[in-house]
Amino acid sequence: MQDWIHPHFDYLPERPLFLCVLSNTDTGKIPGLSAAGASPDLTDYTPSADAELVELHKIVTIPEVPESPEGATTPAVVTKAALSLSGVPSLFVTSGLRRKPAVPYVDMNGSAGSDIRLATAIPDVADIMDRATMLGRKLAAFSDCIFIGESIAGGTTTAMAVMQALGYDGRVSSSLLDHPLAKKQEIVDAALDRCGASFGSMRSDPLRALMEVGDPMIPAVLGMLKGLSGTKTVLAGGTQMAAVLCAADALGLGGDVSIATTRYIVEDRNASFVETVEGLGRRWYMADPGLERSKIPALSCYARGSAKEGVGAGGAVLAASLSGVTQQEIVEGSDRVLMTVELPKKSGRA
Structure with a gap:
């Protein structure tokens, strides 16, 4: 195994599958909160455009x-490169997507998630x-590793919000260089104040925590984990x-479940990815896409802390490495996808 994947992934899938859940939440439209779109109004369209890029190598929706307000391109570019190089098939799932x-x-x-400050989310x-x-x-009948x-x-x-409602003291990352943590x-x-909750007060009722302050992606993934209980x-x-x-x-879901992300998340000092995952007793894997060597600023800026992760990029790179794809191929493939x-075609042009 290449040293750009850490630690060693001790399973070689025979029928891997990459799946991506696409969702919207009005919380993402709060100005200055998300880099998943050049403006808050475009965030409703970003997930569909990501799926089109990965599946079609073209974008139809927008x-x-x-790209982010800082100019970082979507991590779907890296995901597309990894899946194309490895031949791992993809499937998209929508949950509350407009x-x-x-x-x-x-x-x-399901409906898109509400602004959690103002109304029940889901x-x-x-x-x-x-x-x-x-x-x-x-x-589970089609794949041995999803x-x-x-x-x-x-x-x-x-x-x-979900972590704090359930009593987990995890710090999240941000797709922006200047993390708007405050x-x-x-x-x-x-x-939490809107629904009469406080830190840890919903630990015994995790579905209420998801309903009040979550987003439609989370229950979709949790449900699939439940159904995939016997699958890696x-x-x-x-x-x-x-x-x-x-x-x-909190729900008591077990199974052979681990997590993979990019080096940019693991090294984010504002986040607590490793501490959170290890505190839960789960395995984590780091994939380094090597984007500091990209010839395109919209990708090389990842190595400086922009965007960092999304559209399953870290997991897609890990999956690709298992079929022999190299880090340099990921870098060159990502550049090629973006170019x-x-x-x-815009109206008025030939």
Whole structure:
């Protein structure tokens, strides 16, 4: 195993599958909170554009590659490169997504998440989990190792709210260089106050925590974990997926579940990815995409702390490494994807 994957992943899947959950939350539209879109209004479109880039190598939903206000391109570029190089198949799942992607997907239904400061986030959380559990059981028949990523703007804030409601003292990361941690805590405090909760007060009722202050991605992944209980599963993401593990712990969900993320999350001093995951007794893996060697500033800025993770990038890179893909191939492949992705033609142009 290459030393850019740490630690050694001791299983070689025969039928790997990459799955990504696409969701929206109005919490992500709070200005200055998320880098998953050049502006808050575009965050509803980002997950679908990510799926289109990975599946089609073109974007249909919006006329540009999703990027952060700081100019970092979507991590879907890295995911696309990893999956294309390795041949690992992908499947997209929508849960509370407003704008559906122009690719095949499995819909968990449900509404987009509300602004957690103002209203109950996911009234139908139990229904989403039930449908996702059914999907997990079906997927278990097709794959011996499933990597589950996500694309949802504002998800680190709802993740932080869920962890605190359940009594887990985890610090989340940010896709922005200047982590708006104080703003996130202010939002979480307002959300907990709105529903009469406090730190740890919902530990005995985790579904209520998800319903009040979560987002539609979390119950979808939890349901699939329940359905995949006998299948090796790798959560592909950073502190949002660490929050999923916290919720799984509170729900008593077991199974062979680990988590993989990028080096940029592991090295984020503002976050507590490693401490949170190890505190839950789960295994974690770090994949280093080597983007400091990218020839494109929108990708090389990852190594300086922009974007960091998303769309299952770390897990996709890990999956690719298991089939012999090298770090340099990931770097060159990511550059190639970003330079060649097809965009909709603008009106008035030939």
